[in-house]
Amino acid sequence: MPNRPALLIMQRHLAPLTAFLESEWTVYRFWEGPPAEAQGQIRALVVAGEFPLDKALIESLPALQLIACFTSGYDGIDVDWCRARGLPVSHAPGVNHEDVADHALGLIIAARRQIAAGDRALRAGGWTVDSRMITPSLKDQRLGVVGLGSIGEAVARRGEAMRMAVRWWGPREKDSPWPRAGSLLELARDSDILVVACKADDSNRGLISREVIEALGPNGLLVNVARGQLVDEDALIAALKDGRLGQAALDVFEEEPTSAARWADVPNTVLTPHTGGATTEAVQGMLMLLMQNLRAAFAGEPLKTPAA
Secondary structure, eight states, rough: TTOOOOEESSSSSGGHHHHHTTTTTEEEEGGGGGGGTHHHHHEEEETTSSSSOOOOHHHTTTOOOOOEEESOOOOTTTTHHHHHHTOOEEEOOSSSHHHHHHHHHHHHHHHHHHHHHHHHHHHTTTTTTTOOOOOOSSOOOOEEEESSHHHHHHHHHHHHTOOOOOEEESSSSOOSSOOOOOSSSHHHHHHHEEEEOOOGGGGTOOOOHHEEEHOTTTTTTEEOOOOGGGGGHHHHHHHHHHHSSOOESOOSSSSSSOOHHHHHTSSSEEEEOOEEEEHHHHHHHHHHHHHHHHHHHHHHHHOBBBBB
16 A cells, blocks of 8 residues: 555664554654655654654655654754654553653662562572561652653652652652652652653763762662652662662663663662563554654644653
8 A cells, every 4th residue: 555654763772663553554664674666755763762852864754744753752852853843752651650650669669678689589499497688668668759740740649659758859849748848868868769750862871970879878769750860870780789779660761672681689678670661561652652743743733642
């Protein structure tokens, strides 16, 4: 069907979308090297929002009408740059924030109650009549949430339900049932657990700096379910190795996939491969919004969920 609009999927891990998108559109995959004749036909890029936008590629596609972001976050996309060229950007908001918050709570419990370590010890024969693993209760732990957007609010609600004392910090005031700290450093200093749940952009790269990590301290737990670039990863690893930070539980990393060797000798960590929002229901919701935005763009109608 030569008249069908053509799409270009940019990241390899989005390849499973092909089967769904091919029902309506012609689909090319960037990593396979689409044929040269397709360059003038591609009308939308399908992207994961955390990856940097290839501006040179965009400028080489004369028929391009839409940057269709499969994910909720779109920090890798220069929306202002696209807007200046009349190129709209869509994304998938409000689909997986509750799932990400569930994952954050799972990381907190796994780290504080030593669930993963207990599993490893049992399987290695470390459970004996003389052994006893004692871990802290979550009751009265001080939970600091960095960023009180949809994910941060969902984390805060769960923390409260788990009997934790919740505070938060963000660069702007907002109505909230929980108190806002005067600064990020103050929040880290007054928290037992610090959950990073804010949006990422060029202005807050390395927001969780060595100073913030040290303020959280040798008994503190850092949890990141936002973006890896928000944390100074080298400083984090150094602090874990020498005991200036107690624990870290991470779902996101500076480079993804992260190297297993990078974490092989880093103590007191629980690590997951960026799966916080990857539930069956969330993926179905993101696919639905992706297809609705593609249909709208090709029909000349307003996008269902345009990026801000």
